[in-house]
């Protein structure tokens with residue numbers, strides 16, 4: 001580690017920012033301006049900004065082209081349609097070939113200044129530097145509550161745990177990026193994948209600002225499905241729980257059988273056949289749930305893994321060759 005830290009300390013570093021954009025015509029210009037100002041003039045940094053146009057329907061792509069004409073450090077990957085932020089991030093990370101890669105939102109909610117702090121940690125020898133937000137003022141009450149509920153649930157049933165209040169904004173060393181690229185799944189819950197690969201991790205903290213312009217692309221329904229994606233990608237507990245529910249139902253039905261038996265012995269038969277019928281129905285019901293739980297365990301894993309579709313398709317890559 002000392003060796004790694006030593007070699008990194010004064011070296012010039014190549015840095016790729018990976019910026020997924022979906023209908024962000026209002027923000028791309030502001031983002032590029034800010035990044036050029038904060039990171040672009042740093043002697044130590046060889047900057048590249050990889051924009052992934054995630055099927056925007058406004059003139060985001062045209063604006064990016066105009067920005068690229070003025071700044072050759074911009075690389076624009078135009079996806080064939082809207083694949084979602086996770087897929088867009090994957091496309092950008094796949095295309096990056098620099099020493100360190102930083103996924104970052106275009107709306108300046110993730111402050112570019114923080115990248116300098118992250119780089120300092122990286123130079124100390126850390127391979128991942130997480131950015132943790134210390135406020136959630138920019139989120140609605142509902143989003144705050146549901147986010148905290150999500151992290152609690154997720155970290156109870158899934159492993160490894162994902163750090164609370166850390167988004168996709170983080171610095172990753174090349175070795176981490178290479179590890180990520182070998183993860184073949186098509187359900188890409190990036191926060192989970194980032195945590196899964198591990199590596200030596202440090203944290204920096206920041207205040208999350210409100211969006212600089214434009215509107216959020218995530219509504220409640222999208223976030224709910226995103227949470228489900230997280231649960232199902234990193235835990236099979238929701239499947240397995242049915243086995244235990246089945247067991248409980250069976251146990252209860254056995255107790256019920258004993259109860260009815262005693263009742264018949266003490267008070268006599270009231271409705272003939274009712275007791276045996278009830279016991280059989282409820283016992284078999286429990287047994288069937290157990291069976292479905294066990295099959296579901298295997299089916300769930302196989303289903304997700306078997307589709308093998310590519311995560312995204314690229315229409316065109318725009319690059320200024322020198």
Ligand code: UDP
Nearest residue numbers: 020021022054084085088105106216217218
């Ligand atoms: N984004 C994307 N594809 C989508 C939705 C969002 O590439 O389908 C990008 C968006 O352009 C932005 C980032 O993901 O750069 C974060 O989106 P947003 O700011 O809307 O999310 P929030 O900060 O509200 O969670």
Ligand code: MG
Nearest residue numbers: 105107109211
């Ligand atoms: Mg945002």
